[in-house]
Amino acid sequence: MTRHHDRAPRRRARLFAAALALSALSALGALGGAALAADPAASAAKPEGHDVSGHQKDVDWRAAKEKGAAFVYVKATESHTYRNPYFARQYNGSRDAGMVRGAYHFALPDRSSGARQAAYFVAGGGGWRADGWTLPPALDLENDPYSKRKCYGLPPTALTGWIDDFSDEVHRLTGRRPVIYTTAKWWDDCTGGSRVFAREHPLWLARWAGSPGALPAGWSFWTFWQYADGSGRLPGDQNLFNGSPEQLRAFTRE
Template sequence: MAFSAHRRAGVLATATAALTLTLTGTHATAAEPSRAAVPPLPRGHDVSSHQKRVDFARARARGARFAYVKATESTTYRNPYFAGQYDGARRAGLVRGAYHFALPNRSSGARQAAYFVRHGGNWRADGRTLPPALDIEYNPYDKRHKCYGLSHRQMVRWIWSFSDEVRRETGRRPVIYTTANWWNACTGRSRAFAASHALWVAGHGSSSPGKLPAGWRYWTFWQYGVKGRLPGDQDLFNGSVNRLRAFALGR
C-alpha cells in the first residue's frame, strides 16, 4: 500500500514541533501543546492482558482516539481479555486494531499470521478497524538471542512470510512495530519493507522518535512511553483524526 501524504517528512516536522514531552523518571508522557501550536496529534494506547479490563470510555474522555490490542503470540497464546478489550474500544468510539507478538524461533511467519488472523487479527474496511500489526522486537524469553537465532536473511524472510499471509487473508499489509536498534541489528538494516508497510516505532523518553529503522523516512504510529494518562503504553498517530480514519479504511 502506498503511504498517504500525511506521513511524509514535512508532516513529521510539524508533528514534532507540536509535541512537548514531560519526563517522569525514565518514562515520557505527552503534555498538551500551547494554544499557539498546531492541533495536537491523535493520542492512543496499546494494551494486553496486563491491563485486564480496560475502561475505554474513560480513556476516550482523557483523549484517546485509537487503541491497539494484543491478540496473540506465536501459535500458542491468546490474550484472554482480547474480546472484551477489542469490543470495548469500539464501543467507546475508538478506532482500534489487533497486534501479534512475534516469536520467529517457534514457527514460520505464515503459520503465526494465520493463527493471528483466526484469533482477532482480521481487518474490515469500516473506518473503525486499524490494519493488523506485527510486534517484532527483542526476544523477551532469551536475552542472549535477541534475534531469535535467525540470520539477517532468515529474519527478513520470516517477516515477509508473515506479511504475505496477513495480506492474503485480510487484504492489508501489517503495520510493523519495532525499534530502530532491533531492526537494524536483526534484519541487517533491511530497507525492503518501508515502501509497503506502515511503521509503528517505539522510542521512549525523548521529544521525538529519534532515528528510525532502516528504510523508513517517517512514522505512522509512535509509542513514546510505557505509562501515562491512558491505560497501557502511550502512542501518537502522525496525522489528523480524519487521516487516522482514512488510514483505517486503507486510503
Template structure:
C-alpha cells in the same frame, strides 16, 4: 501466555522504559512529548491491563487503541474481546497485534494463527490494519531469535504475505530502530508497504529504522493518562480514519 516466567510482554517494556529513564537522567516521561503534542493519542494494551473502562479512555482523549491478540501459536489474550470490542463501542478506532516469536514457527504459521484469533480487518472505517510486534526476544534464544538478517527478513515477509492474503492489508510493523537495524541487517524491504509503529520512550522519535522516512504510530511511553502504553498517530483524525479504511 504459556510462559510462566513472563505472563505478558508488559514487564519487558517496563525494563526497557527504566533503562531509557536512567539514560535520560531519571526523567519520568509520562506526558505527551512536545514533538507529538497536537496529534491524536491512543494506547496499546494486553492481558496485563485486564478489563478496561473504554468510556473513560475516550473521555481522556484516547482516539485509537491496539490490542494484543496472540503470541506465537499457543497464546491468546484472554481479555481480547473486552478490550477490542470495548474500544470500538466507545467510539475509538481499534486494531489487533501479534507478538512474534520467530524461533517457534514460520511467519506464515503465526500469521494464520493471528488472523484466526482476532487479527482480521474490515473496511468499516474503525478497524486499523493488523500489526506485527517484532522486537527484542524476552525469552531464550538471543535478541534476534537465532536468525540471520536474511532469515529474519524472510520470516517477516512470510508473515506479511499471509496477513495480506487473508485480510487484504499489509500489517503495520512495531519495532525499535536498534532491534530492526541489528536483526534485519538494516533492511529497507518493508518501508513502502508497511506503516511503522515506532517503539522509543523519550521526548522525540529519534532515528528511524532503515527504509522508513516517517513514523505512522509512535509508542513514546509505557505509562501515562491512558491504560497501558502511550501512543501517537503522525497525522490528523481524518488521516487516521483514512488509514483505517485502507
C-alpha cells in the same frame, strides 16, 4: 509494548503513505524542524492512543475515551500458541466506547513459521475490514522476552524471510499489509538494516523518549509512535498517530 503471555490495494497503501509523509513533513516545517517537547502528547496536535494486552485485563474504555484516547491496539496473539483471554472484551469494548481499534501479534520467529503465526493471528482476532473503525493488523517485533539470545538466534536473512512470510499471509487473508512495530536498534541489528519493507508497511516506532529520534532503515516517517510505557494517562503504553483525526479514520479504510 506490553508483552508476552494485488496491486490495487498496494497502490492505495502507497498513495496514502505518501500523503501522510507529506503531511508529516509539512507539520515538521511548521514547527521549524524542532523536536517534540518532553511530553509528546501535550506538544503535538496528533491523535493520542494506547496499546493494551492481557496485563491490563478489564479496561474502563469510557474513561480512556474521556481522557483523549482516539485509538488503541489490542494484543490478540503470541507465536502460534497464545491468545489474549481478554481480547474480545478489550477489542469490542474500545469500539463500543467510540474508539478506532486494531489487533497486534507478538512475534516469536524461532517458534514457528511466519505464515503459521499470521494465520493463527488472523483467526484469533487479527482481521481487518474497511469499516472506518478497524486499524490494519500489526506485527510486534522486539527482543526475545524468554531468553537472552539476540535476534531469536536467527540471522538477518532468516528474520527478513520470516517477516515476509508473515506479511504475505496476512495480506492474503485480510487484504492489508501489517503495520510493523519495532525499534530502530532491533530492526537495524536483526534485519541487517533491511529497507525493503518500508514501502508497503507502515511504521509503528517504539521509542520511550521526548522525540522519535532515528528511524529504522528504510522508513522516512513514522505512522504510530509509542513514546512512553504504562506510566501515562491511558491504560497500557502511550502512543501518537502521525496525522490528523481525519487521516486516522482514512487510514482504517485504505
